[in-house]
Structures are given as structure tokens and as C-alpha cells.
Amino acid sequence: MFLTQESGLIMGPISKLLGLLLNGIYELSSNLGIVSIGLSIILFTLVVRLCMVPSMFKQRRSSKIQQYIQPELNKINKKYRNKKDQESMLKQQAEVRELQDKYGVNLTGGCLSAILQMPIFFGLYNVIQNIPAYVNKVKDLYIPIADAIQKDSNAFDKLSQYKDGVGTLKVISMNNSNTNTIIDVLAKFDNSSWEAYKELLGGNSIDVVNAINENMNQINDVYSFIGGINLATAPGFALTAAFIIPIMSLVFQYLSMHATPMQGSGDPQTEATMKSMKTMMNVMPIMSFFVTVNVPAGVGLYWATGSLLSFITSKTLYFYYEHADIEKIVEKSKEKAAKKIEKRKASGKKTFAEKMAEAAYGQQPQENTAPKSNIANSRLKNYTSSTMKTQNSGTVKYREGSLAAKANALQKFNDNNGGKN
Numbered sequence: 001m002f003l004t005q006e007s008g009l010i011m012g013p014i015s016k017l018l019g020l021l022l023n024g025i026y027e028l029s030s031n032l033g034i035v036s037i038g039l040s041i042i043l044f045t046l047v048v049r050l051c052m053v054p055s056m057f058k059q060r061r062s063s064k065i066q067q068y069i070q071p072e073l074n075k076i077n078k079k080y081r082n083k084k085d086q087e088s089m090l091k092q093q094a095e096v097r098e099l100q101d102k103y104g105v106n107l108t109g110g111c112l113s114a115i116l117q118m119p120i121f122f123g124l125y126n127v128i129q130n131i132p133a134y135v136n137k138v139k140d141l142y143i144p145i146a147d148a149i150q151k152d153s154n155a156f157d158k159l160s161q162y163k164d165g166v167g168t169l170k171v172i173s174m175n176n177s178n179t180n181t182i183i184d185v186l187a188k189f190d191n192s193s194w195e196a197y198k199e200l201l202g203g204n205s206i207d208v209v210n211a212i213n214e215n216m217n218q219i220n221d222v223y224s225f226i227g228g229i230n231l232a233t234a235p236g237f238a239l240t241a242a243f244i245i246p247i248m249s250l251v252f253q254y255l256s257m258h259a260t261p262m263q264g265s266g267d268p269q270t271e272a273t274m275k276s277m278k279t280m281m282n283v284m285p286i287m288s289f290f291v292t293v294n295v296p297a298g299v300g301l302y303w304a305t306g307s308l309l310s311f312i313t314s315k316t317l318y319f320y321y322e323h324a325d326i327e328k329i330v331e332k333s334k335e336k337a338a339k340k341i342e343k344r345k346a347s348g349k350k351t352f353a354e355k356m357a358e359a360a361y362g363q364q365p366q367e368n369t370a371p372k373s374n375i376a377n378s379r380l381k382n383y384t385s386s387t388m389k390t391q392n393s394g395t396v397k398y399r400e401g402s403l404a405a406k407a408n409a410l411q412k413f414n415d416n417n418g419g420k421n
Contacts, residue, residue: 014123019134021047022127026135035218037131037138038225041298045305048120053313060317061329062105063260068330069103103330104337121303128298131223131232132187138222139183141215146182148211155205159185159197190230191220223298231298243293245300250289252307257281259314 025047026040066073076099080092100106132139149155159182189197194216198209223232227241235242258281288307292300321329 011119011123011126014119015126015134018044018120018123019127023135026137030137035137035222036225037135037222037298038229038231038301040135041128041231041301042305044124045302045309049306049309049313056310056313057317060260060314060321061333064321064324064326065103065105065330065333068326069099069105072099101337101341102334104333104340121299124302125295125299128231128296128302130184130187131298132183133180138219141219141222142183142186143179145186145208145211145215146179148205148208149182150179152205152208155201155208156182158200158205187232189219190223190233191216194220225297225301229297231301232296234294235292235297235300237293242297245297245304246289246292248304249292249300249307250285252304252311253288254282254285256307256311256314257284259311260318 022040022044025043026037029036029040029043073096076092076095080088083089083092127134132142149159194212198212201209220230223230225231227244229235229240229242229245233242235246237243288303292303
């Protein structure tokens with residue numbers, strides 16, 4: 001499907017926003033005489049990462065406080081270790097939430113920065129896949145060639161039938177009246193593709209060939225990066241200069257994932273979770289390598305640069321908090337959390353975690369105010385003598401309307417009818 005800008009309900013606005021940012025950076029650098037989309041991507045990554053520093057700062061602070069309160073968390077886990085009934089699980093969750101609220105931390109908050117990166121990655125993928133659709137000055141380089149092709153039926157037919165050197169690019173049902181769709185195809189061309197297309201035209205379509213010759217070098221300069229890497233094409237597994245980008249992505253991603261050492265907790269359940277996280281930390285760099293091999297090198301450059309900046313930021317924050325006064329940090333966090341709890345109680349609002357717990361298990365019982373039988377989703381086996389009365393004759397009288405009473409009535413009906421329905 002061609003062009004132009006991504007139009008999806010979610011990724012469309014994200015891609016457009018990222019495209020505007022990349023366009024602004026490219027405009028600034030080109031006005032300074034630097035026409036390199038690679039440099040623009042690096043500066044773009046720096047801007048995005050700077051915007052994420054507050055989140056990473058908060059995440060690292062939360063991690064230090066979690067280490068501080070780990071003994072208290074271990075006590076809660078130990079208290080309910082062998083209790084798997086619903087009431088105990090609810091109480092355990094409530095105590096953990098109370099501990100989190102007391103110190104103002106969220107044990108799952110570390111996922112935020114990783115979650116934020118994914119839409120940025122896919123949004124940038126859309127932008128890099130079709131840079132002329134988002135970066136105005138780059139599009140201007142293609143317009144003279146696209147206009148010449150529109151006026152030349154032979155050149156248009158050849159473009160519609162063109163395959164690149166490995167036979168992966170084939171244009172079908174291209175609209176001759178739409179300049180954007182022609183530019184979409186041309187944006188996938190590297191230097192060898194331009195030469196192959198001119199060869200297909202032969203001695204015909206002179207205007208098209210002239211337009212290509214006038215703009216081809218400028219276009220190649222825009223996409224060219226260190227060592228002649230074309231950022232608009234995927235590196236693949238060929239041993240070319242572009243292959244260094246997936247390797248950089250793997251190395252920097254590994255360094256970023258291992259920038260902060262994981263602390264042991266002593267709790268078996270937590271240790272099992274940490275073991276799974278360590279496995280993911282070793283798998284993620286490998287995944288990033290295979291992804292960046294198959295996407296445009298510009299996206300790989302963003303990923304590699306982002307991982308390097310993440311490593312530097314993580315190491316800096318780790319050094320800072322290793323030498324900070326943890327007692328002061330914890331005390332300040334507790335004061336802030338106490339004010340937040342007060343404010344929430346005054347408004348009567350519930351936290352997201354409380355709402356999720358209620359949705360999953362029903363309203364939690366309040367101590368000394370609600371009988372156990374009122375716990376949401378109680379099973380039949382939890383019914384006790386409070387749900388029935390026994391007569392002196394030894395027969396059982398079930399509470400009217402209860403599930404047991406209905407089952408007993410059905411049994412009597414079957415008995416009276418000889419077991420027949």
C-alpha cells in the first residue's frame with residue numbers, strides 16, 4: 001500500500017508528530033549546511049531520550065526505595081507463602097499495596113519507559129519507510145523526477161514493472177495522476193537502483209533521465225551515512241557497511257540492559273521473577289539485532305543510538321543514587337506519599353490497582369464489618385453451617401433460595417420420578 005503518511009487511528013498521529021519533529025530538525029541542520037538524514041535521526045533520538053529522562057530518573061529512585069523496603073515486602077510474602085485461598089490472596093495484595101502507598105512506589109513502574117519506546121519505534125519506522133512524506137525538503141528533491149515520469153508514459157510503464165537487484169520491489173496498480181505514489185516508489189531507490197532504472201529507459205525518456213541526473217546525487221547524499229550506508233534500505237545479512245548498524249544495536253542494547261546490576265531479594269518468588277527478567281535481558285539484544293537487520297537502516301540507527309544513550313543515562317543515574325543519602329530519599333518519598341493518600345481519601349477516589357482488584361475479585365471485605373460468606377465469587381465449598389440449619393430429625397434444611405436448596409429440590413424431583421426427567 002502506497003503513501004504516504006501513516007493513516008492509522010493510533011500510529012497515524014504518533015508518526016505525524018515524530019515526522020514533524022524530524023522535519024524540524026532536518027530543516028535546522030540543512031539551514032546550517034548539513035544535509036544528512038542520519039544526523040537528523042541522531043539528534044531526534046537525543047531529543048526523545050531527553051524527554052524520557054524524568055521517567056528514567058523516577059524509575060531509578062523507585063528502584064532504590066524498593067531495595068530499601070524489600071525486607072518488609074519479604075515479610076508479607078513469607079506470611080502468605082502457603083496460603084492460596086482467595087481471602088489470603090486479597091489480604092496479601094492489600095498489604096503490598098499499602099506498603100507501596102506508604103513509600104510512594106510502584107513495583108511495576110519500571111515497565112513505563114519500555115512501553116513508551118515501542119510506539120516511538122513503530123512510529124519512526126513509518127517515517128523512515130517514507131521520509132519524503134514527512135520531511136519537506138527531501139520531498140522537494142523527488143518532485144522534478146516524479147513530474148517528468150508523469151508526463152512520460154514509457155518511463156511510467158518501466159517504473160511500474162521495475163524490480164530492484166534482488167527482485168523484492170514490484171510496483172502494481174500505480175496511479176499516474178498521483179505524484180505521491182511515484183515518490184513512494186522512488187524513495188526506496190539506492191544508487192544502484194537509479195542506475196538500473198535509467199538503463200531500463202534506454203535512449204528514451206530523456207527528460208526523466210535528465211531529472212534523475214540533476215537530483216540523484218543530492219538524494220543519495222541525504223540518505224548516505226558513514227561509509228556510504230543508505231538509511232532508507234534494510235542492511236540484510238550481507239557483509240556491507242550497513243551491517244555495522246545491527247551489530248551496534250545488539251552491543252548497545254546489551255550494555256543498556258545490563259547497565260544496572262540486579263539486587264538479590266532473598267524471597268523465592270521474587271528471585272524467580274528476577275530470573276525471568278535476566279533471561280529477557282539476554283534475549284532482547286538478540287531480538288533487536290534481527291529486527292534492525294530487516295528494517296530500514298535509519299530505524300536501526302535510531303535503535304542503536306537510543307540504546308547507547310540509555311546506557312549512559314542508566315550508568316549516570318546508578319552512580320548518582322549509589323552515592324545519595326537513601327534515608328533522605330525515602331523520608332521525602334514517604335512525606336509526598338502521605339499527602340497523596342490524604343488527598344485521595346478526601347476525594348473518595350480509588351487507585352487503579354484497587355479498581356483492578358475489585359474487577360477481578362469483587363469488593364474486598366472490611367475487617368469486622370462483613371461476614372466471610374459475603375466475599376465475592378465464593379465457591380460452594382465455602383458454605384458453612386451459617387448457610388443451613390439442622391433439625392432434630394437429622395434432615396438438612398437448606399436456606400431458601402440458596403444453590404444447595406435448588407440442587408436438593410432437583411434431586412427430590414428426580415427421585416420422585418424414578419430418576420427420569
